[in-house]
Amino acid sequence: MTTGMIINALGILDNPNAPHSLAAAHKLVQDSEDLTVDERTIADAHDSGLTAVTITLGYTIGDAEPYAHTLREIEVWDRIIAEHSDDLVKVLTPDDIRAAHRDGRIGVVYGFQNAVALDYDLSRVHQFRDLGVRVIQLTYNQANELGDGAMAPDNRGLTPFGREAVEALCDSRIMVDLSHSGENTCLDAIRLAKLPVSINHTGCRALVDLPRNKTDEELRLVAESGGFVGIYFMPFVHPTGHARAADVVEHIVHAVNVCGEEHVGIGTDGSVTSIDDLDAYQSRLAEHVAQRKAAGVGAAGERADTYPFVVDLRGVGQFRRLIELLAQRGFSDERIDKIMGRNFLAYADRVWTA
Incomplete structure (x- = not known):
C-alpha cells in the first residue's frame, strides 16, 4: 500500500467534541478562537497520516468587519502554530510541505473561503501574502464584490474588481481557489488567470447536479491551465445527500477521467477527529441548517437529515480507507500517491514558486 504524502487541499484542525468547538456548537460564523487544537487533534492528525492541510481562516460569513476579523484570525493561527511548533509548521513554500513530511510534522496552509476582506484595496493582496496566506477563494456561496457564488441566482461572471483581484493574486503567486464560485465566475477566472487555478474542494456535477459541484467544462479548463481539483467528502457527492465512501471514489474517478491523473486530489472540507x-450532533443539526438558509449562505443539498461529511469516511482512518477503495478500483500506487498529495504539491510548485 502507498505510504506517500497526504495533503488535504481544504480541511479542519479541530477537536469537534470539545464543548466550545465549531462543530459541537453548530456555530454559523467561523471564528478560529473557537477551534480546539488540543492533544487529541494533534494525535489524530498524525495517526491519519496527514502531511499538510489548507485551513480556512479569516472572514467567510457573518456580521464581523471582514478585514479586521481576518487579521485577528491570522494572529490566532500564528499563535496556535507557535504553541504546537513540535507538531505544526506554517507553510509558506512547497519545500515547507516537503520538510513537514520529512520531519513528521503537519504543514498548515493559510487559506480564505471568501475574498471580501480585500474590500476594493488590492494592496491587501500583498499584505495577506506577507502574513502567510497562500490560498484565496474568490467567493463563498453568495455573491460578493468579485463575482457570484454557486447559490447566487444571476450567475454573473467576474466583476471588474474581481478581474483586477485575480490578476493581483496571480502577481502575488497566491492560489486562486474557485470552490463555491458560480459557473460563469469560475470560467471567467480560469480564462483570465495568468497562473494555474484550483478548485480545492468540490464534486462533479455530471454525477450529482448540485450548484456546489463543478461541470466537466470547469474541471477540464482548470486541468488545462495546469491547475488542481480537490474532491470533497461532503453530502453533495450523492443525490440524496446520504453520501458514502463509494460515492467519493466515483467522483474521484470521474474527475481523473475528465482532468487527467496529474490534476486531481482531495479537499475533504472536514476534520480527521471524529x-x-x-x-447529539444530529439533534442540533436542523437548527444549524436553518440558520445557514436564513442567512443566505446555505447550499442546495444541505438538509437537516444529512451530515456535512461522509459517515463512513471520517476519523483517523479516512485516508487509509480511501486508499484501499482506490486500489480496489485498480488505481496503481503511483496514481494513488498523486491523488492523495503529490498532485497538490506539484500544483503548489507551479504557483508558489517564482
Whole structure:
C-alpha cells in the first residue's frame, strides 16, 4: 500500500467534541478562537497520516468587519502554530510541505473561503501574502464584490474588481481557489488567470447536479491551465445527500477521467477527529441548517437529515480507507500517491514558486 504524502487541499484542525468547538456548537460564523487544537487533534492528525492541510481562516460569513476579523484570525493561527511548533509548521513554500513530511510534522496552509476582506484595496493582496496566506477563494456561496457564488441566482461572471483581484493574486503567486464560485465566475477566472487555478474542494456535477459541484467544462479548463481539483467528502457527492465512501471514489474517478491523473486530489472540507456522539450532533443539526438558509449562505443539498461529511469516511482512518477503495478500483500506487498529495504539491510548485 502507498505510504506517500497526504495533503488535504481544504480541511479542519479541530477537536469537534470539545464543548466550545465549531462543530459541537453548530456555530454559523467561523471564528478560529473557537477551534480546539488540543492533544487529541494533534494525535489524530498524525495517526491519519496527514502531511499538510489548507485551513480556512479569516472572514467567510457573518456580521464581523471582514478585514479586521481576518487579521485577528491570522494572529490566532500564528499563535496556535507557535504553541504546537513540535507538531505544526506554517507553510509558506512547497519545500515547507516537503520538510513537514520529512520531519513528521503537519504543514498548515493559510487559506480564505471568501475574498471580501480585500474590500476594493488590492494592496491587501500583498499584505495577506506577507502574513502567510497562500490560498484565496474568490467567493463563498453568495455573491460578493468579485463575482457570484454557486447559490447566487444571476450567475454573473467576474466583476471588474474581481478581474483586477485575480490578476493581483496571480502577481502575488497566491492560489486562486474557485470552490463555491458560480459557473460563469469560475470560467471567467480560469480564462483570465495568468497562473494555474484550483478548485480545492468540490464534486462533479455530471454525477450529482448540485450548484456546489463543478461541470466537466470547469474541471477540464482548470486541468488545462495546469491547475488542481480537490474532491470533497461532503453530502453533495450523492443525490440524496446520504453520501458514502463509494460515492467519493466515483467522483474521484470521474474527475481523473475528465482532468487527467496529474490534476486531481482531495479537499475533504472536514476534520480527521471524529464526532463521538452523532445522535447529539444530529439533534442540533436542523437548527444549524436553518440558520445557514436564513442567512443566505446555505447550499442546495444541505438538509437537516444529512451530515456535512461522509459517515463512513471520517476519523483517523479516512485516508487509509480511501486508499484501499482506490486500489480496489485498480488505481496503481503511483496514481494513488498523486491523488492523495503529490498532485497538490506539484500544483503548489507551479504557483508558489517564482
